[in-house]
Amino acid sequence: MGAAAQAVDIGSGQGMGGKYLTFALGAEEYGIIITKVREIIGIMEITAVPHTPDFIKGVINLRGRVIPIVELRVKFGMELKPYDDRTCIIVVDVVGPSGMVQVGMLVDSVSEVVNMSAQDIESPPDFGAAAHADNIVGLGKIKGKLKILLDVDKVIGHSLAATLTEIA
Amino acid sequence: MAEDTRPTLAAQLDEMALKIMLVEPGDLSVVGELVVLIEGLLAMPEIASQPALAKMATALGEVIGKIVMAELEDSAENYERLGQGIGLMQEVCRKQGADEAAENNFHTLLGLIGYLSGAGHHKVEAASEPPANRPVPPPAAHPAPPAPSSGPGETLPPKPRILESPPVEAMDFLQDLELLTGFVGETLEHLESIEVNVLDLEDNPGDLEIVNKIFRPFHTIKGVAGFLNLKSIQKLAHSTENLLDDVRNGSRPMDAQVVEVVLKVGDFLKTMVENLSLVLKEGPESYLNYDISGHLAWVEAVRAGQGQAPSTATPIPPPTSGQTAAPAPVATAEAESTSPPAGKSPPPPSQKAAVGDSIKVDVEKLDGLVNAVGELVIMQAMIRANPRIGAISDPKLIKDFAQLGRITTELQKTAMSMRMVPIRQTFQKMIRLVRDLSKKTGKEVNLVMEGEETEIDRNMVDSIYDPLVHMIRNSVDHGVQPPSEREIQGKPRTGTVNLRAYQKGGNMVIEIEDDGQGLNTDKIRRKAIERGLIQEADKVSAYDLHNLIFLPGFSTADKITDVSGRGVGMDVVKKAVEKLRGKVEVLSELGKGSLFVIRLPLTLAIIDGIIVRVGAERYIIPTTAIQESLKPLRENYNTVQGRGETLLVRGTVLPIIRLYQLFRVEPTYSDPCQAIMVVVEYEGRQRAIMVDELLGKQEVVIKNLGGLSDIPGVAGGTILGDGRVGLILDLAGIVQSHSGHLSTDNGGDF
Numbered sequence: 032m033g034a035a036a037q038a039v040d041i042g043s044g045q046g047m048g049g050k051y052l053t054f055a056l057g058a059e060e061y062g063i064i065i066t067k068v069r070e071i072i073g074i075m076e077i078t079a080v081p082h083t084p085d086f087i088k089g090v091i092n093l094r095g096r097v098i099p100i101v102e103l104r105v106k107f108g109m110e111l112k113p114y115d116d117r118t119c120i121i122v123v124d125v126v127g128p129s130g131m132v133q134v135g136m137l138v139d140s141v142s143e144v145v146n147m148s149a150q151d152i153e154s155p156p157d158f159g160a161a162a163h164a165d166n167i168v169g170l171g172k173i174k175g176k177l178k179i180l181l182d183v184d185k186v187i188g189h190s191l192a193a194t195l196t197e198i199a
Numbered sequence: 200m201a202e203d204t205r206p207t208l209a210a211q212l213d214e215m216a217l218k219i220m221l222v223e224p225g226d227l228s229v230v231g232e233l234v235v236l237i238e239g240l241l242a243m244p245e246i247a248s249q250p251a252l253a254k255m256a257t258a259l260g261e262v263i264g265k266i267v268m269a270e271l272e273d274s275a276e277n278y279e280r281l282g283q284g285i286g287l288m289q290e291v292c293r294k295q296g297a298d299e300a301a302e303n304n305f306h307t308l309l310g311l312i313g314y315l316s317g318a319g320h321h322k323v324e325a326a327s328e329p330p331a332n333r334p335v336p337p338p339a340a341h342p343a344p345p346a347p348s349s350g351p352g353e354t355l356p357p358k359p360r361i362l363e364s365p366p367v368e369a370m371d372f373l374q375d376l377e378l379l380t381g382f383v384g385e386t387l388e389h390l391e392s393i394e395v396n397v398l399d400l401e402d403n404p405g406d407l408e409i410v411n412k413i414f415r416p417f418h419t420i421k422g423v424a425g426f427l428n429l430k431s432i433q434k435l436a437h438s439t440e441n442l443l444d445d446v447r448n449g450s451r452p453m454d455a456q457v458v459e460v461v462l463k464v465g466d467f468l469k470t471m472v473e474n475l476s477l478v479l480k481e482g483p484e485s486y487l488n489y490d491i492s493g494h495l496a497w498v499e500a501v502r503a504g505q506g507q508a509p510s511t512a513t514p515i516p517p518p519t520s521g522q523t524a525a526p527a528p529v530a531t532a533e534a535e536s537t538s539p540p541a542g543k544s545p546p547p548p549s550q551k552a553a554v555g556d557s558i559k560v561d562v563e564k565l566d567g568l569v570n571a572v573g574e575l576v577i578m579q580a581m582i583r584a585n586p587r588i589g590a591i592s593d594p595k596l597i598k599d600f601a602q603l604g605r606i607t608t609e610l611q612k613t614a615m616s617m618r619m620v621p622i623r624q625t626f627q628k629m630i631r632l633v634r635d636l637s638k639k640t641g642k643e644v645n646l647v648m649e650g651e652e653t654e655i656d657r658n659m660v661d662s663i664y665d666p667l668v669h670m671i672r673n674s675v676d677h678g679v680q681p682p683s684e685r686e687i688q689g690k691p692r693t694g695t696v697n698l699r700a701y702q703k704g705g706n707m708v709i710e711i712e713d714d715g716q717g718l719n720t721d722k723i724r725r726k727a728i729e730r731g732l733i734q735e736a737d738k739v740s741a742y743d744l745h746n747l748i749f750l751p752g753f754s755t756a757d758k759i760t761d762v763s764g765r766g767v768g769m770d771v772v773k774k775a776v777e778k779l780r781g782k783v784e785v786l787s788e789l790g791k792g793s794l795f796v797i798r799l800p801l802t803l804a805i806i807d808g809i810i811v812r813v814g815a816e817r818y819i820i821p822t823t824a825i826q827e828s829l830k831p832l833r834e835n836y837n838t839v840q841g842r843g844e845t846l847l848v849r850g851t852v853l854p855i856i857r858l859y860q861l862f863r864v865e866p867t868y869s870d871p872c873q874a875i876m877v878v879v880e881y882e883g884r885q886r887a888i889m890v891d892e893l894l895g896k897q898e899v900v901i902k903n904l905g906g907l908s909d910i911p912g913v914a915g916g917t918i919l920g921d922g923r924v925g926l927i928l929d930l931a932g933i934v935q936s937h938s939g940h941l942s943t944d945n946g947g948d949f
Contacts (some may be wrong), residue, residue: 079864
């Protein structure tokens with residue numbers, strides 16, 4: 032419980048300890064802070080929305096709510112891969128251009144929830160001017176494996192905002 | 200019991216406050232109604248617990264009696280004072296009688312009218328009258344004000360270096376706290392957007408749309424500040440607006456100087472508005488009278504093309520005085536009593552106390568309920584559509600399903616109706632507006648309202664307020680002529696502005712009609728030619744010409760007044776109305792007047808639509824826009840070199856929009872003659888939208904697309920019967936982005 036409370040404190044925050052949901056995307060493992068996660072759902076039919084960037088896959092009906100779906104593979108410039116029964120949508124709360132919104136992230140598969148203490152997390156290495164460097168909160172090491180910890184507000188929220196200004 | 204009595208007294212006083220607004224000199228019928236109200240007030244048993252109020256009401260009754268008997272002057276000014284008096288009574292009522300200051304002021308007011316002082320007629324502009332006593336109308340309304348600080352026809356303050364000394368800016372803007380609160384909030388938002396856009400403009404100096412985006416908020420700030428009599432803010436916004444107008448006209452380039460000055464003015468306005476918000480919190484004592492002359496001079500200098508900012512202007516000028524605008528002790532008391540201090544925000548007089556039993560509910564909860572009910576309706580439909588369920592032929596089940604359907608429909612209706620409110624409150628705010636505007640412009644205008652009971656979606660109320668203000672302002676300022684001119688044309692001196700609301704065919708219609716000068720078709724035509732919108736030889740109907748006034752920056756006004764007159768108002772109106780999925784149009788006849796018609800959907804939540812299929816996607820087209828659908832014949836299909844494709848429908852040539860191209864989806868048919876054409880009308884223009892198939896008609900609940908909004912051509916989404924999301928088309932966007940496609944290819948759709 033203590034860890035969860037700590038996680039709440041830091042919100043979307045900096046590379047600090049707490050519970051992280053980890054998922055796979057290609058060969059890499061990513062993690063996002065659990066307090067941002069609303070739910071995990073299987074893949075369902077997605078309605079495409081015109082005039083949006085490629086990484087916006089479309090919208091789905093989440094129990095009566097319409098939420099946008101971001102295809103993380105496209106967002107991160109990876110190659111597309113056909114959906115299978117492990118493909119998941121992680122629904123997260125992000126700060127969008129007009130307040131909190133729910134957004135679904137399409138990922139290859141969801142792995143587990145891990146507890147990471149602050150010592151397990153290193154600040155992100157300097158990738159130079161790499162495009163997505165500031166999306167990363169830190170690098171977590173669990174059982175010898177590396178997890179890239181994402182800041183969902185930046186990855187999703189900001190790109191939503193960017194989408195909109197692009198359209199306008 | 201004491202708790203229960205106050206609302207009734209307060210309600211009665213509110214009613215009185217409203218009535219006094221409607222009183223016009225020479226029209227004693229409303230005065231009669233006022234007397235009845237006062238008698239009603241005195242007859243209330245609760246009044247016994249408030250002797251002070253009873254005394255005031257009695258005195259008020261006597262004064263009105265004397266006015267009726269012509270013992271006291273039947274003048275607008277006296278009614279103004281009576282109005283203030285009623286305001287003070289409301290004050291006393293709220294404080295439960297413990298307000299001696301208000302009581303004293305009340306009697307001072309009556310004294311000014313002539314009551315008790317023995318003088319039969321009020322002496323105009325008695326020297327002893329403290330300025331702060333003067334209510335909202337600006338100095339311009341008085342016969343011969345010494346050096347008006349901002350007359351309506353004035354484009355620029357004549358002597359920008361003159362400091363505005365504290366007494367000039369009376370704190371009458373505190374009279375309508377609700378309005379002021381709104382102003383503070385909105386202005387801060389506007390300033391934020393200005394800042395963002397200015398910075399954006401710095402990167403894209405040629406983009407006129409961004410200049411428009413900066414211009415509009417300044418215009419709005421100016422307008423509302425003028426209405427509230429916040430002179431400094433109004434002046435500063437006005438002169439900055441002038442500068443931006445130059446940029447917009449292309450008469451000066453957008454350079455670093457402009458960016459600098461606009462940003463600094465924005466900062467300064469922010470400081471001033473933040474001070475106002477402090478005033479709202481802590482009372483009038485915290486009001487600071489800022490010296491704007493430095494900034495004003497700077498803006499003018501930049502506008503005149505002079506280089507550097509005067510050094511006096513760069514730092515934010517310190518407030519000239521930390522005191523309230525108080526030339527005389529009486530005035531201080533006055534200012535404080537008419538403006539309730541700290542924290543309290545009493546209902547303004549125009550607001551009726553809640554009628555009947557009602558409770559306040561959090562809007563979010565209500566929206567949650569409406570959403571949940573919407574889901575329930577869809578879920579129900581899905582269960583019924585399940586083939587296994589359909590296979591059961593149990594009569595009981597069928598009966599129960601019918602019953603369930605009835606209940607859910609009922610529930611949905613009720614939930615929807617909970618979001619509907621009468622438009623009355625919005626309309627009532629216009630009374631004050633017209634009254635103040637007519638004073639400001641020196642015109643006599645009578646506002647006639649109809650259909651205040653008409654219900655409108657709660658979510659629309661706020662959004663419709665701004666456009667209405669713009670249009671009413673426009674009607675009073677440009678429509679209705681000055682009394683002398685009206686007489687020459689054989690019209691009654693007093694102009695009439697009709698404000699009507701009614702429901703018609705699934706729409707809520709708001710009409711604003713004035714009996715003023717109407718639109719000058721020739722002038723608009725010339726202007727349109729000048730701006731290259733039409734060619735000299737083009738035959739354009741008067742209706743089409745008139746509706747050009749809704750284009751950005753299209754104004755035929757010869758002089759720019761501080762009320763309106765750059766055409767900026769009308770395009771704001773149009774954008775705001777379209778955002779609500781409504782339409783606005785103008786019908787006008789020169790010399791007779793103009794009629795503005797706003798059509799809005801009854802609710803923002805539900806739309807009646809035709810579901811169409813394009814490839815694997817399904818879209819919903821709002822039924823209101825659809826005229827017909829057809830399978831085209833080969834001979835009616837034509838391509839126009841460089842201009843796209845057309846379809847001949849009943850003798851009219853319609854441009855074809857291939858939806859699959861616009862939305863980049865894979866269609867079933869790419870041959871127009873195999874596909875279906877849906878003929879839609881948008882803003883008087885018809886288009887044929889090409890789709891693969893019509894799937895059916897359905898009432899759908901509109902949902903926003905989560906974080907995605909403002910997507911061209913898409914108004915929102917809905918959950919279709921199979922649980923998937925369907926997109927609702929926004930025809931305005933489709934027609935526009937289609938034209939956009941053409942113009943990039945061929946350089947113009949006109």
